[in-house]
Amino acid sequence: MDHGTEYRTDHDTEQSREALGRLTSRRRFLVTSVVGFGAALLAACTQAPAAPAPAAPAKPAEPAKPAEAAKPAESKPAAAAPAAPAKPAEAAKPAEAAKPAAAAPAGAVANIPRNRTLIMAGLGGEHPGGFTDIDNFNQYLPGLSRSGFSNAGTEGLFYYAPLNDEFQPWLAEGFQFANDFTEVTVKIRKGAEWSDGAPFTAKDVIFTFEMLAGEPTLTNGAEIKRQVKAMQLVDDLTIKFTLNFRNPRFVFDILTFRADIAVPIAPEHVWKGQDPKTFKNYDPSKGWPLTTGPYKLVATNIEQKLWDRRDDWWAAKIGFKQLPKVDRLIFLPGMNEITMAQKMIANEIDMAFSFTPGNMRAVQQQNKKVITHSDQPPYGFMDWWPIGLGLNTTEKPFDDPEVRWAISYAINRDQIVKFAFQGFNQPSPLPYPDFTGLRPYMEAAKPLLEKYPTNAFDPKKTEEIMTRKGYKKDGQGMWVGADGSKIAIPIITFPQHPSTTPQAPIVTEQLRQAGFDATFQLPADYSARIRTGEAKAFLWGHGGSMREPFSTWDRVYHIRHFRPTGTDTGANLYRWQNKEFSDIVDQMGQVAEDDPKLMDLWIKSLEIWLPELPDIQLVHTVIPLPMNTTYWTNYPSAKDPYVHEGFWHRNALQMFLKLEPAQ
Amino acid sequence: MVLRETDVLPTGPGTPTADARLVDGAGPDGAIDRDDQSGRPPLPASRLSTTLHYLRRNPRLVAGLLILLGLLLFWLIGSRAMDTTARSRPLSGPPDMEPSAEYLLGTDTAGRELLPVLIEATPRAFEVGLLAGFVGLMIGTVLGFVAGYFGGTADTIIGGLADTLLPIPALAVLVVIASTIKTNLTVEIMALIVASLAWMTPTRTIRAQVLTMRERAYVEVARLSGASSLQIIFRELLPNLSPYLAASFVSAVGAAVLASLGLEALGLGPQNEPTLGMTIFWSIYYGALLRGMWWWWGGPLVVIVLLFTALFLIAAGLDEIANPRIRRAV
Numbered sequence: 001m002d003h004g005t006e007y008r009t010d011h012d013t014e015q016s017r018e019a020l021g022r023l024t025s026r027r028r029f030l031v032t033s034v035v036g037f038g039a040a041l042l043a044a045c046t047q048a049p050a051a052p053a054p055a056a057p058a059k060p061a062e063p064a065k066p067a068e069a070a071k072p073a074e075s076k077p078a079a080a081a082p083a084a085p086a087k088p089a090e091a092a093k094p095a096e097a098a099k100p101a102a103a104a105p106a107g108a109v110a111n112i113p114r115n116r117t118l119i120m121a122g123l124g125g126e127h128p129g130g131f132t133d134i135d136n137f138n139q140y141l142p143g144l145s146r147s148g149f150s151n152a153g154t155e156g157l158f159y160y161a162p163l164n165d166e167f168q169p170w171l172a173e174g175f176q177f178a179n180d181f182t183e184v185t186v187k188i189r190k191g192a193e194w195s196d197g198a199p200f201t202a203k204d205v206i207f208t209f210e211m212l213a214g215e216p217t218l219t220n221g222a223e224i225k226r227q228v229k230a231m232q233l234v235d236d237l238t239i240k241f242t243l244n245f246r247n248p249r250f251v252f253d254i255l256t257f258r259a260d261i262a263v264p265i266a267p268e269h270v271w272k273g274q275d276p277k278t279f280k281n282y283d284p285s286k287g288w289p290l291t292t293g294p295y296k297l298v299a300t301n302i303e304q305k306l307w308d309r310r311d312d313w314w315a316a317k318i319g320f321k322q323l324p325k326v327d328r329l330i331f332l333p334g335m336n337e338i339t340m341a342q343k344m345i346a347n348e349i350d351m352a353f354s355f356t357p358g359n360m361r362a363v364q365q366q367n368k369k370v371i372t373h374s375d376q377p378p379y380g381f382m383d384w385w386p387i388g389l390g391l392n393t394t395e396k397p398f399d400d401p402e403v404r405w406a407i408s409y410a411i412n413r414d415q416i417v418k419f420a421f422q423g424f425n426q427p428s429p430l431p432y433p434d435f436t437g438l439r440p441y442m443e444a445a446k447p448l449l450e451k452y453p454t455n456a457f458d459p460k461k462t463e464e465i466m467t468r469k470g471y472k473k474d475g476q477g478m479w480v481g482a483d484g485s486k487i488a489i490p491i492i493t494f495p496q497h498p499s500t501t502p503q504a505p506i507v508t509e510q511l512r513q514a515g516f517d518a519t520f521q522l523p524a525d526y527s528a529r530i531r532t533g534e535a536k537a538f539l540w541g542h543g544g545s546m547r548e549p550f551s552t553w554d555r556v557y558h559i560r561h562f563r564p565t566g567t568d569t570g571a572n573l574y575r576w577q578n579k580e581f582s583d584i585v586d587q588m589g590q591v592a593e594d595d596p597k598l599m600d601l602w603i604k605s606l607e608i609w610l611p612e613l614p615d616i617q618l619v620h621t622v623i624p625l626p627m628n629t630t631y632w633t634n635y636p637s638a639k640d641p642y643v644h645e646g647f648w649h650r651n652a653l654q655m656f657l658k659l660e661p662a663q
Numbered sequence: 664m665v666l667r668e669t670d671v672l673p674t675g676p677g678t679p680t681a682d683a684r685l686v687d688g689a690g691p692d693g694a695i696d697r698d699d700q701s702g703r704p705p706l707p708a709s710r711l712s713t714t715l716h717y718l719r720r721n722p723r724l725v726a727g728l729l730i731l732l733g734l735l736l737f738w739l740i741g742s743r744a745m746d747t748t749a750r751s752r753p754l755s756g757p758p759d760m761e762p763s764a765e766y767l768l769g770t771d772t773a774g775r776e777l778l779p780v781l782i783e784a785t786p787r788a789f790e791v792g793l794l795a796g797f798v799g800l801m802i803g804t805v806l807g808f809v810a811g812y813f814g815g816t817a818d819t820i821i822g823g824l825a826d827t828l829l830p831i832p833a834l835a836v837l838v839v840i841a842s843t844i845k846t847n848l849t850v851e852i853m854a855l856i857v858a859s860l861a862w863m864t865p866t867r868t869i870r871a872q873v874l875t876m877r878e879r880a881y882v883e884v885a886r887l888s889g890a891s892s893l894q895i896i897f898r899e900l901l902p903n904l905s906p907y908l909a910a911s912f913v914s915a916v917g918a919a920v921l922a923s924l925g926l927e928a929l930g931l932g933p934q935n936e937p938t939l940g941m942t943i944f945w946s947i948y949y950g951a952l953l954r955g956m957w958w959w960w961g962g963p964l965v966v967i968v969l970l971f972t973a974l975f976l977i978a979a980g981l982d983e984i985a986n987p988r989i990r991r992a993v
Contacts, residue, residue: 039772118758314774337950338952341950341953342953356948356950358759358772358949358950358951358953359950359953359954360949361954362953362954362955386708415754418758418774419753419754419758419773419774422758422759439864478729490847495930496948501948502772502773502948502949505753505934505936506754508753508935509752509753510754514750519847519934519935521847521848522930522934522936523842523843524842524843524844525842525843529845534845602893
C-alpha cells in the first residue's frame with residue numbers, strides 16, 4: 001500500500017511539474033503578447049495620433065484596424081505600420097471586419113475618406129454572404145457578381161436609360177444601317193483607351209464577337225452566332241456587320257448597355273490565345289482586369305470589392321466626359337435585408353438592394369437622410385418586369401380564355417398594392433413597364449383596354465362568366481364543374497422575391513373569396529416547375545421591352561417558344577399557342593423601331609392578345625432602393641431620372657458619373 | 664420437461680414477475696410499494712386520491728399539465744368565441760394594425776388578425792407534435808424491440824441505419840424533403856416529414872433498454888416457463904417500459920414541434936393554414952422586428968415558450984415516475 005502511495009505521489013509531482021511548465025509557458029506567452037501589443041500600439045500612436053487605439057490586432061503587419069478601417073486592402077503588408085490617414089475618423093469603413101484583401105492587386109490602396117467613397121450593399125441579391133468570384137473577371141461566363149467590373153469598369157458601345165428614353169453613343173460614335181437592315185456599320189470613338197493605355201479599336205470588337213460566335217456556350221455566344229453572318233474591319237475605328245436576316249434591332253439588342261443586357265468588349269491583346277471558357281482575366285501584376293471605364297480594381301476579397309477612380313480615363317482626356325466625383329466604389333455582397341437596414345441607419349452604406357416597403361419606412365423614420373426614387377407613390381423606380389398570374393393554358397379549365405377572364409375579374413389589384421406592397425407599387429394593365437419610350441404604345445392601347453379591362457375587379461363578371469360556363473357553387477361557395485370537382489389554382493412562386501412573394505397570400509385569398517380553390521406554395525424548385533409546365537399557376541414577370549413593344553411579345557408569347565407540358569422552355573411559360581398573333585409579332589420584328597407601321601401592328605396584335613388574355617395582369621415591379629444622402633447627392637429620382645438607380649446594372653456607370661458629394 | 668409458470672409458482676402479487684419489478688423499481692407499482700415499505704400509513708384506497716396524492720409530490724408534472732391545459736383552453740374558448748378560420752386568413756382586417764379593442768392582438772401586413780391566427784395555430788403545433796412524436800416513437804419502439812430483443816442481423820441492420828442517420832443534421836434533411844414535396848403541404852404531411860427523421864433516437868434508446876431488460880431474472884423465468892417472444896415483449900417488457908415510453912413520447916413531441924417550427928419559419932411549412940412558424944416566417948419577411956411590430960412575433964413567441972415549458976415540465980415529471988432514483992425526497 002505504501003509503495004502504491006509513494007508511486008501516486010511521484011506521479012502527482014510529475015503532473016504538477018508539467019502543469020507548472022505549462023503555466024510558465026502560458027505566462028511567457030502572455031508577457032510576450034502584452035509587450036507585442038504595447039509595441040504595436042506605440043507604433044500606431046506615433047504614426048497616427050488621431051486614431052483611437054484599436055483592439056489589439058495580433059499581427060502588427062495587419063494594416064486594417066477596425067478603428068481606422070480606411071485601408072481595407074493595404075497591399076504592402078511589409079510596411080508594418082501603415083501610412084497614417086490624414087483624417088482617420090472620416091476614413092471609409094468598407095466592411096465591418098475589414099481584412100486586407102487576400103488577392104489585392106499590386107500597388108498601394110490609397111486612403112480615401114468616407115465622404116469620397118460610395119458604399120453599396122447587397123448587389124442584386126447575388127453572392128449572399130460573400131463573394132465567390134474573388135479572382136474571376138471573365139464576364140462571358142455565368143455566375144459573375146455585378147460588383148464593379150460590369151458596371152464601373154466596363155463601358156458600352158451605346159447606353160440606353162429606359163426611365164427617360166435616352167440613347168447615347170459611348171465607346172462608339174454612331175452606327176448606320178444599310179441594305180435593308182442586313183448590314184450595319186459601327187464607328188468607334190477616337191481616343192477611347194484601355195486602362196493600360198492601349199487604344200480601344202474595332203479590332204477588339206471583331207475579336208470579341210468572333211470569340212463568342214465560336215463558343216455558343218459563352219454568354220451571348222449563341223445569339224451572336226444566330227444574328228451575325230460576317231464582320232469586316234473597314235479601318236481601325238470602323239466595323240461592318242453583315243447580318244443573317246433583316247434585323248433593325250441589332251444595335252439596340254446586342255450593342256447597347258441597359259440593365260444586364262448587351263455584349264461587353266474584351267481587349268484583344270489580353271484575351272488573344274486564351275481559352276475563354278477557363279480564362280479568369282485576373283492578374284494584379286499586369287493590371288488585369290483591364291477596363292475602359294473610369295475605375296480600376298484595387299481590392300477583391302470575400303467581403304468586398306474596391307474600385308478606385310482612374311484619373312487617366314480616356315473620356316476625360318479627350319473632353320468627352322468629366323471625371324466622376326466618387327473616388328472609390330465599394331461593393332458589398334448579397335446580404336440580409338435587416339443587416340442592410342441597420343447599416344443604412346448607421347450611415348455605413350450609401351445604397352442597398354431593394355427593401356420591402358415596411359423596412360424602407362422604418363429606415364426612413366430612423367434616418368431622415370435616406371431617400372427613395374420619389375416621395376410619391378409608388379416611391380421606388382420602375383423595373384422592366386411587370387408581374388402576372390401565369391396559368392398553364394394547355395390545362396383545363398385554363399385553356400378557356402373566358403375562364404382566364406373570370407379569374408382576372410376576381411382579382412383586386414388596388415388591394416394587392418395596399419396589402420402586399422403598402423402602396424409601393426401600381427397596377428399593370430399590360431405586360432409592359434411604365435417606361436417613357438413605351439408610353440405612346442400604352443396610350444394607343446387605351447381604347448382597347450376599355451373594352452377589355454385587364455385590371456378591372458368585378459366579381460359580378462366572374463359570377464356571370466362562370467355560371468354561363470356551367471359551373472355552380474357548392475355549400476362552401478366554391479365553383480364546381482359538372483363532375484363536382486372544384487377549380488384548383490395551386491399557385492407557386494419564388495420563396496423570397498420582393499415583387500412576387502408578398503402577393504402570393506393576397507392573390508390566393510382573393511381567388512378563394514371568388515370561389516376558386518386557390519392555394520400557394522413557395523418551393524425551392526419553383527423555376528423548374530414553371531419551365532416544365534408542371535406548375536399550373538404561378539406568379540412571374542414579363543421581361544423584354546424597354547422602348548417599343550416587340551421584344552416582350554417575341555420573348556414571352558411567341559408560338560416558336562411553345563413546348564408541351566413536361567418539356568423545358570425558358571419563354572412562353574404560359575404555353576399559349578396563337579399562330580396569327582405570332583405572325584404579326586414576326587412582322588413587327590421586321591419593322592424599324594421608329595417606323596409608324598409598328599404602331600398599326602401593335603394594335604393588331606393587341607386585338608388578338610386581349611380577348612385571349614394568356615396570363616392575368618397584376619402589378620408592376622417597383623424597386624424601392626434606399627439612397628443615403630449623408631455623403632452623396634444627385635441620385636436618380638422621379639424628377640431627374642437620368643438612369644435608374646440599380647447600381648448592379650450595366651448602366652450604373654451613368655449614375656457614378658453624376659453623383660455629387662454632400663460634404 | 665418444460666417448466667411453466669403455473670406449474671411451480673402461484674399467481675398473484677407474489678409472482679417472480681412482480682417481485683422482479685419491485686427489485687428493479689421500474690414501474691409505478693414499484694413506487695407505491697416502496698412507500699408501503701417505508702412505514703408510512705397506507706394510502707387511501709380511492710384511485711383518484713392516490714393520483715392526487717402522487718401529483719402533490721410531483722409539482723413539475725402538475726405545472727406542465729396546467730400550462731398545457733391553459734393552452735388547450737385558449738384554443739377551445741377562442742375558437743368558440745370567434746370565427747377563427749375566416750379571421751385568420753389574409754385580408755380579414757386592415758394591414759399593420761396595432762393591438763386595439765377591435766383587433767386584440769393587432770394584424771399583420773397581409774391583414775391576418777393575429778389573435779385568431781394564434782388560436783388556430785396553437786392546436787396545429789400540438790397536432791404536428793403529437794402526430795410526428797407518435798409516429799416517430801412507434802417506429803422507434805418497433806425497431807428498438809426488434810433490434811434489442813432478437814439481435815443478430817436485424818440488430819446490425821437497424822443499428823447501422825440508426826447510427827448512420829443519427830449524426831446527419833435532421834433540419835438539413837428535412838429542408839430537402841420539405842422543399843421537394845410537390846403537393847401543397849398540409850399539417851399532416853408536415854408531421855410525417857418530421858416523423859421520418861424522428862425514429863432514430865427512440866430506436867437507439869429503446870434497444871438499449873430492451874437489451875438490459877432481456878437479461879433480467881423475470882424475463883428468464885418467463886422464457887423458461889415457455890412464454891413466446893411476443894408474450895414476453897407484450898406482457899413482460901412493454902409494461903415495464905411504459906413509463907419510459909411515456910417520458911420519451913413527451914420529448915419526441917417537443918422535438919417534433921421544434922423541427923416543424925424550424926421548417927415553417929424557413930417558409931417550408933404549410934402556407935395556407937396558419938401555423939406559429941409561418942407567422943414567424945412572414946414577420947421576418949416583412950421586418951416586423953425593425954418596424955417595432957412586436958405584436959406580430961410576440962404572440963407566437965409566448966405560445967412557443969409556454970408550449971416548450973409545459974412539455975419540459977411534463978417530461979421531467981414523467982421521468983420521475985420512470986426513474987425512481989431521481990425522485991425528490993418528500
